[in-house]
C-alpha cells in the first residue's frame with residue numbers, strides 16, 4: 001500500500017486555448033478539463049489507474065468537488081474536514097504544448113488541523129510500503145512540516161519496518177527536507193530542474209547551475225543531485241521535462257530519455273513520474289527499472305490532456321534509453 005499526503009489539494013481546471021495565450025485579450029476556450037488534483041492526489045490517481053493499492057490523505061469536506069472527484073474516480077481517500085473550500089488551480093494549454101499554471105495559495109490550516117492531519121496520516125499509514133508527502137504547504141503550515149512528519153512516521157513504526165518516505169515539493173518546504181537529523185530526511189526526493197537548482201544550492205553545491213543548464217546537460221544534473229544525496233537523502237529522481245530524468249542513489253547515477261512525444265499537457269507529468277517510480281519499486285525493480293518506469297509514465301502523462309494520468313499499459317518503458325553517469 002502506498003499512502004499519499006496532499007496538504008494543499010486542488011480542483012485542477014485545464015483550459016485549452018485555440019492559439020497562443022494573448023495577454024489582455026478575450027480568448028475562447030476550445031475545451032475545459034476538470035480533475036481532482038494536487039501532487040499526492042495525482043500520484044494516488046496514477047497508482048489506482050495501474051491497479052495498485054493506495055490511499056490519498058488530504059484535508060477537505062465530503063461535499064468538496066475535489067473529494068467528489070476522487071469518489072467518482074474510485075480513488076480511496078481519508079479526509080480531514082477543515083470547514084473551508086479547497087483551492088482551484090488553473091492551467092492554460094496552447095496548441096504547441098506550452099502550459100501556463102496559476103496555483104492558488106489554498107485555505108489556511110490551523111495548528112490543531114495540522115496536528116489532526118498528521119494524526120490521520122500516521123494512523124492510516126501503518127504497514128504502508130511508501131508514504132508520499134507532496135505539493136506546496138497551505139498558509140499557516142511551517143516549512144519543516146514534511147520533516148516533522150518523516151520523523152514521526154519513523155518513530156511510529158515502533159519496531160516494524162518504517163515506510164519509504166518520498167517528498168515532492170518546491171521552495172521552502174523542499175529546502176527544509178535537507179535540514180536536521182537523518183530521521184527527518186526522505187528516502188526519495190523528486191525535484192524538477194528548477195527545484196533541483198534550488199535544492200543543490202541548499203545542499204551547499206558550489207557549482208551554480210540554472211534550471212536550463214541542468215535540463216540541457218544530464219551530467220550537470222547528476223552532479224547537483226549527487227550533492228543532495230551527499231547531504232543525507234536516500235535518492236534523487238530529478239525530472240528534466242522533455243529531456244527525461246536523472247536518478248542518483250548512493251550506488252550510482254543514471255540518465256533516462258524517451259523518444260519525443262507530442263506534448264498535450266504536462267500538468268501532472270511529474271506526479272506520474274513519481275507514481276511510475278514507486279510502481280516499479282514496489283514490484284522489486286532495480287534503480288534502473290524504477291527510473292525507466294518513471295520516464296515512461298512522465299512521457300505518457302505529457303501526451304494526455306489536462307491532468308490525466310496514464311495507466312501502466314499506456315506507457316512505453318521499452319522505448320526508454322538508460323545511460324550510466326558519473327556522480328562527481
Ligand SMILES: Nc1ncnc2c1ncn2[C@@H]1O[C@H](COP(=O)(O)OP(=O)(O)O)[C@@H](O)[C@H]1O
Nearest residue numbers: 192239240241242244263269270295298299302
Ligand atoms: N514535453 C515533454 N515531452 C516528453 N516528456 C515530457 C515532457 N514534459 C514532461 N515530460 C515527462 O514528464 C516528466 C516530468 O516532467 P517535469 O516537467 O520534469 O516535472 P514537473 O511536472 O514536476 O515539473 C519528465 O521526466 C518526462 O518524462
Ligand SMILES: O=P(O)(O)OC[C@H]1O[C@](O)(COP(=O)(O)O)[C@@H](O)[C@@H]1O
Nearest residue numbers: 037038039089135136268269270271
Ligand atoms: O502544490 P502545488 O505546488 O501548488 O502544486 C499543485 C499542482 O501541481 C499538480 O499536482 C501538478 O503537478 P506536476 O505538473 O508537477 O506533476 C496539480 O495537480 C496541482 O494543481
